[in-house]
Amino acid sequence: MxxxxxxxxxxxxxxxxxxxxxxxxxxxxxxxxxxxxxxxxxxxxxxxxxxxxxxxxxxxxxxxxxxxxxxxxxxxxxxxxxxxxxxxxxxxxxxxxxxxxxxxxxxxxxxxxGNIRVHCRIRPLLPFDTESGDPAFQKRSLSLSEKVVHATDDETVLVRCSRPGHTLFNKTFQFERVYSPLESQKIVFGDVCPLLTSLLDGYNVCIMTYGQTGSGKSHTMLGPHSESDPVSPSEADQEMGIIPRAAGELFRLLSENPTINPRVEVSVVEIYNNELFDLLTKDSSGIFGVKRDVITTKEGKSNVPLLTYEHVECPAEFMKLINKSLQLRVKHPTLVHADSSRSHLVVTVTLTIAVPFDSFADQQLSQKLCEEMLCTTQKVKTSEKAGFCPRGLSPAPIPLDPTEQQKQVQAKLQLVDLAGSECIGMSGVTGTILRETSFINRSLAALADVLGALSEHRGHIPYRNSKLTHLLQDSIGGDAKLLVMLCVSPCQKYLAETLQSLGFGSRARQVQRVQAKRRNLLVSGKSK
Structure with missing residues (x-):
C-alpha cells in the first residue's frame, strides 16, 4: 500500500x-x-x-x-x-x-x-452771385454771373470788360502772383510762408487782404469762421486761412531752435466807424472792446497807448484769442453778402527772441559797442582831469561781460483783414449800415490816397486821414515787408468793383519805399 x-x-x-x-x-x-x-x-x-x-x-x-x-x-x-x-x-x-x-x-x-508785393486771388463763382430778391435782376442773373475775370498765368489777370454802352475790350494786370479759383488755401499760404522766415530774422511783416464785400478776404485770411461756413473737421483743416496757418508755422519754426528763448505776444484791434477798439480788454462795465487812440511817437512811429498784449505759447492759445475776438467783430448782412464784416480787423504778433552773437555782423556790432564805450571812458577820464563832466556822458560806464553778451530782436507781424468796399446802390444798405459803409469806403479811399502819395513821392503823406492808415503807417510807408492780397470776384456783376481793386493793387506795386531793415538789437537787455 x-x-x-x-x-x-x-x-x-x-x-x-x-x-x-x-x-x-x-x-x-x-x-x-x-x-x-x-x-x-x-x-x-x-x-x-x-x-x-x-x-x-x-x-x-x-x-x-x-x-x-x-x-x-x-x-x-x-x-x-x-x-x-x-x-x-x-x-x-x-x-x-x-x-x-x-x-x-x-x-x-x-x-x-520789392518790399510791397501784391498777389491777386480770384474766387470761384458762389450761389449768391446769381441769387437776388429783385425779380428784374433775376432775369439778368445769368449774364451778370458770367465769368469775366481770368488768371491767364501765375502773374497775369485778364478782365474782359463788357458793359452796356461801352466798347468790348480786354484789360490785363500784372502782379507778383495770381491765383485761379481752383488753387487751394494751402497753395496761397505757401507763398506767404517765406515772410515768417523774415519775421524770425528780425524784419517787420504785414499781410493784408483787400477787396469788395464777398470777394473772399476773410476766407483767405481766416478760413471757415462763422455759422454760414458749415464744414466738416477735415474740410476745416484743409480750408484754414493765413492766420491759423501762420500761427502753426510760427511756433513750428520757433520749436526748431529752442535756444532763442522766444516770447510771442498778440494784440487784436477792430477799426469800426473810424474808431479803434481793443478787443482783448473790457471796459468798466465788463464789455469787451475798449476804445483806444493812435498816436505818433517822437521817432515818427505809430503807437496805440494802453493796448493789450496777451502772451501765448502755442497755436491753440493764439487761435483762442483770435476766435474770441471774432465773436466781437461787428457784422451785418447786405444784399451782396449775408455775413459782411463792418470793420477792419488787425492782429499784431510781437515776437521777441534772444540769441548769442553768432554772426560776423554781430561780432562787428559787439566790437563797435566796446570801442564806443572805451572812447566814452577815455572822454570821461579826460573830463574828470579837467574838473568837469560833459553833458550826456556817463561818468562811470559799465563794460559788457563778453560771456553775457546776447542780442534781442523784436519784430512784428501784422495780419489785416480789411472790411470790404461796397457800392451802396448794389448792397442796398440803409440807416446805421449805410453809415458803416460810408466809413469803410472813406478809410479804404484814405488807404489808396496814402499809396498814391507814396508812389508820387509827395512831401506830405496823409496817414492821419484815417485811423486805419495811421495804425498801419509803419507797415505801409515804413520798412516792413508788406504783402497785399487782392481778392476779386470773377463775375460780370461786380466788374466795376473788381477793376477798382485791381487798380488799387497796381498803384500799390508802384510804391518805392526804404529798404527793409532788421529790428534794433538789444544788447545785454539795453537798446542799441
Missing part, C-alpha cells in the same frame, strides 16, 4: 514538474520573441536617432555659420554707423553755415522782389 501510494505521488509530481517546465518553456519562448522584437525596435530607434542627430547637427552648423555671418554683418554695420554719425555731424556743421547763407539770400531775394 505504501509503495502504491508513493508511486502515485511520484507520478503526480512528475506531471506537475512537466507542466511547470512546459509553462516555463513557453514563457521563455515568449520572452525570447519579445526580446527579439525589442532588439528590432531598438535598432530602428537607433537608426532614426542617428538620422535626426545628423539633421540637427547639420542645422546647428548652419545656424552657427549664419550667426558668424550676422556677427560679421553687425560689425560692418556698426562701423558704417560710426562713419555715418561722423558724416552727419559734418553735414550738420555745414548745414548751420548754409542756413546762415540761406537766410541772407532769402532776405536779399525778398528785397529784390
Amino acid at each position: 505504501k509503495l502504491s501510494s508513493l508511486y502515485n505521488e511520484q507520478q503526480e509530481l512528475r506531471r506537475n514538474t512537466y507542466s511547470s517546465l512546459t509553462q516555463i518553456y513557453q514563457e521563455v519562448q515568449t520572452f525570447k520573441q519579445e526580446l527579439k522584437d525589442f532588439q528590432s525596435f531598438s535598432y530602428l530607434l537607433m537608426r532614426n536617432f542617428q538620422h535626426q542627430y545628423q539633421d540637427y547637427l547639420s542645422q546647428i552648423v548652419d545656424v552657427v555659420q549664419g550667426t558668424q555671418l550676422e556677427n560679421e554683418n553687425l560689425q560692418f554695420f556698426q562701423a558704417k554707423a560710426v562713419d555715418l554719425e561722423q558724416s552727419l555731424q559734418e553735414i550738420n556743421e555745414r548745414y548751420q553755415v548754409e542756413k546762415q547763407k540761406r537766410k541772407a539770400l532769402h532776405n536779399d531775394l525778398v528785397e529784390l522782389k
Whole structure:
C-alpha cells in the first residue's frame, strides 16, 4: 500500500514538474520573441536617432555659420554707423553755415522782389452771385454771373470788360502772383510762408487782404469762421486761412531752435466807424472792446497807448484769442453778402527772441559797442582831469561781460483783414449800415490816397486821414515787408468793383519805399 501510494505521488509530481517546465518553456519562448522584437525596435530607434542627430547637427552648423555671418554683418554695420554719425555731424556743421547763407539770400531775394508785393486771388463763382430778391435782376442773373475775370498765368489777370454802352475790350494786370479759383488755401499760404522766415530774422511783416464785400478776404485770411461756413473737421483743416496757418508755422519754426528763448505776444484791434477798439480788454462795465487812440511817437512811429498784449505759447492759445475776438467783430448782412464784416480787423504778433552773437555782423556790432564805450571812458577820464563832466556822458560806464553778451530782436507781424468796399446802390444798405459803409469806403479811399502819395513821392503823406492808415503807417510807408492780397470776384456783376481793386493793387506795386531793415538789437537787455 505504501509503495502504491508513493508511486502515485511520484507520478503526480512528475506531471506537475512537466507542466511547470512546459509553462516555463513557453514563457521563455515568449520572452525570447519579445526580446527579439525589442532588439528590432531598438535598432530602428537607433537608426532614426542617428538620422535626426545628423539633421540637427547639420542645422546647428548652419545656424552657427549664419550667426558668424550676422556677427560679421553687425560689425560692418556698426562701423558704417560710426562713419555715418561722423558724416552727419559734418553735414550738420555745414548745414548751420548754409542756413546762415540761406537766410541772407532769402532776405536779399525778398528785397529784390520789392518790399510791397501784391498777389491777386480770384474766387470761384458762389450761389449768391446769381441769387437776388429783385425779380428784374433775376432775369439778368445769368449774364451778370458770367465769368469775366481770368488768371491767364501765375502773374497775369485778364478782365474782359463788357458793359452796356461801352466798347468790348480786354484789360490785363500784372502782379507778383495770381491765383485761379481752383488753387487751394494751402497753395496761397505757401507763398506767404517765406515772410515768417523774415519775421524770425528780425524784419517787420504785414499781410493784408483787400477787396469788395464777398470777394473772399476773410476766407483767405481766416478760413471757415462763422455759422454760414458749415464744414466738416477735415474740410476745416484743409480750408484754414493765413492766420491759423501762420500761427502753426510760427511756433513750428520757433520749436526748431529752442535756444532763442522766444516770447510771442498778440494784440487784436477792430477799426469800426473810424474808431479803434481793443478787443482783448473790457471796459468798466465788463464789455469787451475798449476804445483806444493812435498816436505818433517822437521817432515818427505809430503807437496805440494802453493796448493789450496777451502772451501765448502755442497755436491753440493764439487761435483762442483770435476766435474770441471774432465773436466781437461787428457784422451785418447786405444784399451782396449775408455775413459782411463792418470793420477792419488787425492782429499784431510781437515776437521777441534772444540769441548769442553768432554772426560776423554781430561780432562787428559787439566790437563797435566796446570801442564806443572805451572812447566814452577815455572822454570821461579826460573830463574828470579837467574838473568837469560833459553833458550826456556817463561818468562811470559799465563794460559788457563778453560771456553775457546776447542780442534781442523784436519784430512784428501784422495780419489785416480789411472790411470790404461796397457800392451802396448794389448792397442796398440803409440807416446805421449805410453809415458803416460810408466809413469803410472813406478809410479804404484814405488807404489808396496814402499809396498814391507814396508812389508820387509827395512831401506830405496823409496817414492821419484815417485811423486805419495811421495804425498801419509803419507797415505801409515804413520798412516792413508788406504783402497785399487782392481778392476779386470773377463775375460780370461786380466788374466795376473788381477793376477798382485791381487798380488799387497796381498803384500799390508802384510804391518805392526804404529798404527793409532788421529790428534794433538789444544788447545785454539795453537798446542799441
